[in-house]
Amino acid sequence: MKYGLIGSAGKLGKEVINVFNENKNELVFSFDVDGEQFKSKPDILIDCSLPEAFEELINYAVKFNVPLVVAPTGLTEKNLHQLKEYSKNKPVVQSFNYSIGIQILLELTKIANDKLPGWDVEISEAHHRFKKDKPSGTAKMIQNIFKGKDINTTSLRLGNIPGDHTVSFASLGEVLSIQHRALSRRTFAEGILLATGFAVKKENGFFSFTDVVFGK
Numbered sequence: 001m002k003y004g005l006i007g008s009a010g011k012l013g014k015e016v017i018n019v020f021n022e023n024k025n026e027l028v029f030s031f032d033v034d035g036e037q038f039k040s041k042p043d044i045l046i047d048c049s050l051p052e053a054f055e056e057l058i059n060y061a062v063k064f065n066v067p068l069v070v071a072p073t074g075l076t077e078k079n080l081h082q083l084k085e086y087s088k089n090k091p092v093v094q095s096f097n098y099s100i101g102i103q104i105l106l107e108l109t110k111i112a113n114d115k116l117p118g119w120d121v122e123i124s125e126a127h128h129r130f131k132k133d134k135p136s137g138t139a140k141m142i143q144n145i146f147k148g149k150d151i152n153t154t155s156l157r158l159g160n161i162p163g164d165h166t167v168s169f170a171s172l173g174e175v176l177s178i179q180h181r182a183l184s185r186r187t188f189a190e191g192i193l194l195a196t197g198f199a200v201k202k203e204n205g206f207f208s209f210t211d212v213v214f215g216k
């Protein structure tokens with residue numbers, strides 16, 4: 001596959017380049033703060049930048065008229081609306097977390113929430129010191145399971161942690177913790193590779209990584 005990458009100089013962008021190279025995909029377009037590199041029109045555009053580059057992402061997507069796989073966290077409701085509008089024409093996969101294990105954490109959290117009425121719930125997340133948004137996009141995905149209920153969420157910014165999330169449920173007599181740890185950013189790049197394979201087979205539509213992992 002010939003792919004384009006926004007945020008190619010960043011930590012996640014570099015992992016994507018490694019994983020996509022290993023799988024014989026060709027980087028034909030890249031864009032970061034130092035400008036663009038263009039070899040040929042990509043078949044798909046991947047965004048591993050920050051929300052600050054969102055307008056450029058949409059401009060390039062419209063210019064190339066290709067499917068999108070979008071990874072940044074901290075996107076606004078307006079950004080998500082723009083992606084949904086774009087997805088009427090071309091497929092868009094958007095997720096705040098491209099690891100498979102988090103998909104299972106989300107499922108287990110839904111089960112625990114259904115089966116444990118009245119239990120206390122707290123979310124905690126830990127990420128590297130460079131992460132700009134707080135709480136993490138993944139913590140927001142977990143919060144959404146509780147449909148408007150205010151779930152206390154603790155964010156730690158420590159060292160080089162790629163991403164830890166824990167959902168804790170407690171009654172007076174017991175505590176249940178559902179925990180996920182990403183061991184490296186590579187796992188997200190592998191998920192993004194899966195998402196691109198999914199997106200190029202679709203005509204159009206707005207998809208989550210849940211759709212990619214469990215099928216839609």
Ligand SMILES: NC(=O)c1ccc[n+]([C@@H]2O[C@H](COP(=O)([O-])OP(=O)(O)OC[C@H]3O[C@@H](n4cnc5c(N)ncnc54)[C@H](O)[C@@H]3O)[C@@H](O)[C@H]2O)c1
Pocket residue numbers: 006007008009010011012013031032033048049050051052053056070071072073074095096097098099131185188
């Ligand atoms: N969805 C996921 O699974 C997942 C996993 C890890 C990180 N993330 C998110 O992906 C994003 C990138 O993470 P990272 O750790 O690689 O961050 P990073 O800061 O290392 O990389 C971001 C890159 O975007 C570039 N950039 C920023 N503003 C730009 C602009 N206006 N124009 C062009 N380029 C611009 C930066 O120069 C940098 O190279 C963050 O939002 C992070 O939270 C998502």
